[in-house]
Amino acid sequence: MDGAIVALEDIPTDSTVLFRVTDGEDEREAILVTNGDAGDGDGEIDGHSEDGRDGENDGNSADDSRAEPHVTCWLNYCQHLTHIKIDKGSGAPMRDGELVCANHGAYFDTTSGECTYGPCEGAYLTELEVSVSDGTVYLTDDEYAFVGDGPIDDDDDLTSTSNVKM
Numbered sequence: 001m002d003g004a005i006v007a008l009e010d011i012p013t014d015s016t017v018l019f020r021v022t023d024g025e026d027e028r029e030a031i032l033v034t035n036g037d038a039g040d041g042d043g044e045i046d047g048h049s050e051d052g053r054d055g056e057n058d059g060n061s062a063d064d065s066r067a068e069p070h071v072t073c074w075l076n077y078c079q080h081l082t083h084i085k086i087d088k089g090s091g092a093p094m095r096d097g098e099l100v101c102a103n104h105g106a107y108f109d110t111t112s113g114e115c116t117y118g119p120c121e122g123a124y125l126t127e128l129e130v131s132v133s134d135g136t137v138y139l140t141d142d143e144y145a146f147v148g149d150g151p152i153d154d155d156d157d158l159t160s161t162s163n164v165k166m
């Protein structure tokens with residue numbers, strides 16, 4: 001299948017995986033996030049109830065057959081200042097299962113993409129469709145095609161000579 005991004009087990013549970021996509025015209029950056037244990041599915045999911053939120057989904061993990069982790073994918077641009085990248089190239093920070101934009105401290109729910117706290121509260125990250133098959137995450141979004149791993153290397157670095165033809 002085209003569009004293989006990364007092995008599921010290689011997605012950290014406390015940070016993001018950065019890669020490049022194209023919409024046919026422009027290259028953009030995207031990030032993968034996983035909620036939960038990419039391992040053996042023993043039901044151990046980090047407690048979401050610690051913060052006292054409404055706890056709708058907190059219930060009994062024994063009951064909850066979420067053996068596979070939930071993987072989501074977002075364009076790597078904050079909704080406060082949309083030229084700002086959430087993952088600067090070495091993984092975005094996460095706190096209590098939420099993605100954090102380090103610039104001004106916006107928190108994003110990794111399931112819905114909604115900013116739950118910060119200057120863009122209520123705004124949503126742009127989601128890309130991904131699917132998991134045989135332990136590999138694939139980009140399955142009709143609007144975007146996978147380009148490669150890692151960040152776009154030509155947007156901040158004017159000293160790059162990688163495009164210079166000798």
Ligand code: FES
Pocket residue numbers: 078079080081084101102103104105106118119
């Ligand atoms: S640029 Fe992300 S919170 Fe301000």
